[in-house]
Amino acid sequence: MLLIVLAFAWCSVSLAQPLDLAINNGRVIDPASGLDAVRNVGIRGGKVVSVGTGTLTAKRSIDAKGLIVAPGFIDLHWHGKDTSSDRYEAMDGVTASFELEIGTADVDGWYRAREGKSQIHHGVAAGHAPIRMQVMRDPGEFLPAGPAANREATPEEVTSIRQRLEAELKKGAVAVGIGVAYTKAASPFEIVDMFRIAARFGAPVHTHIRFASSVAAGNMRQFGLLEVIAAAASTGAPLQVVHVNSSGQADTAGFLEIIRGARERGLDVTTEAYPYTAGATRIETAIFDGAEERDDAFFGQLQWMANGERLTRETFRKYRKQGGPVILHTNTEERVRLAVKSPLTMIASDGFDVRAQGHPRSAGTYTHILGRYVRERGDLTWNEAIRKMSLMPAERLAKRVPAMRNKGRIHLGADADLAVFDPRTVIDHATYEKPDQFSEGMRWVLVNGVPVVDGGKPVEGVFPGHGIRAPVSR
Ligand SMILES: [Zn+2]
Structure with a gap:
């Protein structure tokens, strides 16, 4: 009564x-x-x-x-540092964006830098790569470019990476980011160690798999996927395979099939895609180790972000020494479409500060899906597209972050x-x-x-x- x-x-x-x-x-x-x-x-x-x-x-x-x-759309893959890009994301329908693939070594500092300055909600993962960079004194800017990429960690170093990751999770990091392709000398056991910690905190591991996007690795990326599926199975950590389109390339269909199979057997494995045929990353990273072996035509697929110039073997060498962002025109429309249409994928932009990254995904991912995939081509219904851009990402984080239960829904x-x-x-x-x-x-x-x-x-x-x-x- x-x-x-x-x-x-x-x-x-x-x-x-x-x-x-x-x-x-x-x-x-x-x-x-x-x-x-x-x-x-x-x-x-x-x-x-x-x-x-x-x-x-x-x-x-x-x-x-x-x-x-x-x-409002929830972007689980965003790398921007400059909150002035919020306006572009908002104009794209995004109301929350998360840096989960690379993450940070300083969760408190990351949130502090955005407090009171953000138009949209934001969150971050504890990052294996940035922590490895600190522990191993890597000089890289944002991504490893020295020992954190190229050297196996000593047992003492692995212990400190593990402790640092745990400390950042205790501060409320929403996930664990593991860019395995950027820390290629990290042993599979070191990676499994990180999954173990994530599992203890119920934190999803967002991972750019080993060898993915690596220009000299051929089909080795298939092992990269199997490595993280095995790590998730062995530890119980939830797993998000990031950008299945650019990590999968010619193997995108096979990747989706393996993820579907893992889910059918009860593993909490999810994935995401962005709707563009080009990727973007930094030229000095491990992604480009061995690129010198490639034929001349390969270099023409690379575009220097600062001036839009297509590279040659010579300019590739020059810019690799200098360092900086580069666009990789390596995927096909057919594969990207397959990834976007799959019921398994959520949409995530992999965007960066709009003015610093010469890639349209930073400002246009979500309306690209709505305008081109739904209205123009009829590849998805409005309902399917909205589910991929709001409910699915909210659910991905809800187990670790109860606040997400009130997002992605009306x-x-x-x-x-x-x-x-x-x-x-x-x-x-x-x-x-x-x-x-x-x-x-x-x-x-x-x-x-x-x-x-x-x-x-x-x-x-x-x-x-x-x-x-x-x-x-x-
Ligand atoms: Zn990536």
Whole structure:
């Protein structure tokens, strides 16, 4: 009885308060509940507080007739350091982005650098590669370029890497990042050690597998996939194989088949893709060890990011000494399409600071999927695409990060992180030549109920993004 009275009291109080925002007449697509219908969505205090057909009174009302209202997109693969790229991500429908593949050696510092400066939510993994770089005194910038790439760790070094990883997880890192291809001298046993720690914390391991993207390794990448599947099976750590399109290349279909088989046998293995045929990384890294052996045609697939120039054997040598970002035009449309369409993949951009990375994926991944894969080609339905971009990534992190249970969904009490877009016009405009182009078609993007895109335009000077962490255990 008391409960009923309390519930009634709460109801009348909450109904008496006007909503902060109402989004009326939009087609609400919530893959978690299966809802796909015209509804009015009420928001108060940064939360969704009503989803229904009744008229809503609010301080501000938006007419979303003809528009799709979706959970905001969650990007599990982002490397940017500069929060000014948030505007491009927001214009692409992204309301949370995570650096999980490489991660950081300083979880507290990483969150501190973004506090109060972020338009969208953000989170980070404890990173094996950056910790290995610190322990082994590697001079690399962001990725290993010396001993952390090329030398086997001593038992003492492995112990300190393990302890450092554990310490960063205790600070609330949301996952463990292992870029095995960038630490190629790390033994498989060292990698399994990291999986063991991840398993203890229930943290998913996001991994760029060994030999993947390595230009001289041929089909060795197949062993790279089997290594991490075995590590997950042996330790119980959840596993996310990042960018199956660029890690898989000619083996993409085989990779998806192996991941499907692992899942069918009960392993918690997931994967992701970005919808472009080129990758991007740094030229001084282990990825390019042995490239000198390749024929002349290979170098023409590489594009120097700073000026768009296609490389030759000679310019490759020059830039490898100098160091810096390079684009790799090595994949085919057919393989990328296979990866994007697979029900196994979530969409993740692998983006970087928009102005520093000459790759359209940083600003255009999500609207590229909506405009080209859904509207133009019909490869995916709206519902399937939205599931891959919101619910699936939220679920990937939810076991370790309870806060993610209220994201990627539109239910009562869910965080009001929403993307409201026009299905007739939504499209990306970023290209390899002009990567810093806003996407089109996002009409309103809300982060905790605060518009960061309003009427199709980026909003300046608002920073509603929060740091998302796993529970801290000191
Ligand atoms: Zn990668």
